[in-house]
Amino acid sequence: MFPVLRCRLFGTLPGFLYPVYLDLVPVEKEHRFRYAYNKSQWQSAGKAERAQFGRLFPHPDNPIGGDQLAQNGQIISFDKVKLTNNAESTSSDQLQLNSMHKYRPRVHVFCIPKGHPLITKKGQQQLFNKEMRTVEGLKRIANGPFDYKTFLFEGTTFVAVTAYQNQLVTQKKIELNPFAKGFRDQKNEDLTDERLDSLQLSI
Amino acid sequence: MFPVLRCRLFGTLPGFLYPVYLDLVPVEKEHRFRYAYNKSQWQSAGKAERAQFGRLFPHPDNPIGGDQLAQNGQIISFDKVKLTNNAESTSSDQLQLNSMHKYRPRVHVFCIPKGHPLITKKGQQQLFNKEMRTVEGLKRIANGPFDYKTFLFEGTTFVAVTAYQNQLVTQKKIELNPFAKGFRDQKNEDLTDERLDSLQLSI
DNA sequence: GTGTTGACACCTAGGTGAAAAATT
DNA sequence: AATTTTTCACCTAGGTGTCAACAC
Secondary structure, three states: OOOEEEEEEEOOOOOEEOOOOEEEEOOOOOOOEEEEEOOOOOEEEEEOOOOOOOEEEEOOOOOOOHHHHOOOEEEEEEOOOEEEEEOOOOOOOOOOOOOEEEEEEEEEEEEEEEEEEHOOOOHHHHHHHHHHEHHHHHHHHHOOOOOEEEEEOOOHHHEEEEOOOOOOHHHHHHHOHHHHHHHOOOHOOOOOOOOOOOOEEOO | OOOOEEOOOOOOEEEEEEEEEEEEEEEOOOOOEEEEEEOEEEEEEOOOOOOOEEEEEEOOOOOOHHHHHHHOOOOOEEOOOEEEEEOOOOOOEEEEEEOOEEEEEEEEEEEEEOOHHHHHHHHHHHHHHHHHHHHHHHHHHHHOOOEEEEEEEEOOOOOEEOOOOOOHHHHHHHHHHHHHHHOOOHHHHHOOOOOOOOOOEEE
């Protein structure tokens, strides 16, 4: 998935482990969107489809060590997450969403001491992991005695699409994504950093 | 590295962790080898070069969980190890050896309870990892109070080469390695499973 | 002469947008 | 007509043997 969602987590300590999760919350739940070419912006286009089951993407390095975070400049990168509009998909590296709907990424971070039974006891680990597959489970866990925080990043809100609705988005991706190098030419090379009216991620 | 060294470890338990290491011990230390085409076999060809520093390849999944082993049919695969004849190379995913010398793979397995300080205390972990970079360190560790065993696999003994000395080896690799598919043709396709007089791994 | 290295074509494996085709 | 899926060429990234060139 490009662009990649990255964030930095400050205040971490070497003696602690940080299980980290990503999910995508539907915003403007009542709306389905369409792109108005004449206005160059997203507009509501009727009633939203039923929201998909709230799944969580566990960071592949979970639980991330405080020392590891320090080594990597505190950066947590979600370059491994994949998006799909297939509700039947069960792969744990995928997040499900509806095309033409608006979503906001959300990052959940736990802070667990290294000696905690959640780390050392297998049964508790498994129970925790099972709950953390869905937002519902997260809510139950969050009621427990865990150091825990959720971060919302407003600026990363996007509308999911199956085909790009805006040529500026296409050009930006061609310009910046190494895998799209084959589509680069002079026309796109000096694309100014103009403000895009919306972000889109192809699913 | 192809073919890949794989082994199965039986008698593991879910509550334990198994740090696993690979090294290559020089056999027939006093000999350097050459391949005699007329006899189709390896023969001694004078005095060996000074042995390289004894390095250990830590399995990428270390410490491997007993549950993980059970999931994978007890199989430990060393598909990530690389061989080099460059003594200056310091990468931890490489094992150093001399070309035209004979080596025997050796697998070292530790068995550590999940609650053991070696698992839970960072300082002890680091000390252990540092020692386990070399065979000398391994010997010191092996004198300590650790459940530990070394396995030698006679049948996997090989002579390191920079260029294949035996066309049967080349054909076998072309036949079986997916990355060598481009070299397959009818000539090689029905290569019988004849007994190869020696194994070779290109470095 | 023998052994080693580097450039190369050819693969695996998978991430891109373009464009055609299929679906709704 | 709008949206989604499929196929494709084109990349990144890296594992193969071949062969020419090099080193000893």
